[in-house]
Amino acid sequence: MPNQKEYLDPVKHERIEVTGHMIQTYNWPGDRETVLLIHGWESNTWRWHKLLEKLTQANYNVIAFDAPAHGYSTGEHLYVPLYAEVLEQMIIKYRPHHLIGHSVGGMTILYNEYRNPNDAIEKIVTIASPSEFHEIIDHFQTLLGLSNRMLDALETYIKKRFGFTIREFSSSKFVSTNNKKGLLFHDRWDKITPYHASERVHAVWQESIFYSTEGLGHSMHQDEVNDKIIAFLQDKITQ
Helix, strand or coil: CHHHHHHHHHHEEEEEEECCEEEEEEEECCCCCEEEEECCCCCCHHHHHHHHHHHHHCCCEEEEECCCCCCCCCCCCCCHHHHHHHHHHHHHHHCCCEEEEECHHHHHHHHHHHHCCCCCCCEEEEECCCCEHHHHHHHHHHHHCCCHHHHHHHHHHHHHHHCCCCCCCEHHHHHHHCCCEEEEEEECCCCCCCHHHHHHHHHHCCCEEEEEECCCCCCCCCHHHHHHHHHHHCCCCCC
8 A cells, every 4th residue: 555655665674584585674763662563464664654743752672574475575474473474583683671562462472471481572562463373264164165185284394394183282371481571452342353361261260350342343553542651651550
């Protein structure tokens, strides 16, 4: 979309090679801590423009990037372990204090924090994020009419490629050892990712706050959400 191009082109930062992909980064400089934004599936950095108004006004240093196969980044596929590899390189390079992820981006944050815990990360925000990978697979089986035989083949591939089963890939398991401060958003009527996903994560994540909404949808661009995020980053809301 033209408005996306006009918005993003002036703030393009470095292009970084990660696992054979050229990843486009963006930077909105500020004097406060660095915040790293991680968008969801079938999205790009533009999805953050409403939150970015608030973050830049509050003078945070903001880094964002387009996932593989999204936006200005190269690639043909995106899956959470790949996304996590890219995220980890961004964390190493830009040393953010806070991570904010939408949908699959939030799941990627929690998975990466489980695999690569980083003491420099202080706070994590997830917005409408899934928890159980098997629920995502079940949704696609229904949506695409996949056979059980095909699912068995997928299970075998995932176990061989990544070392875990579909049911073992779970945000609620990943956060069991997470000691960061967390803020979880989920709308009760979300049609993309189930509300109980964030409920389950919150139940296990001791340092998390769960903010439940009704009628804000899956994207959650509203001021109500973004103002809460800023307040959380500034220690103005606690459990």
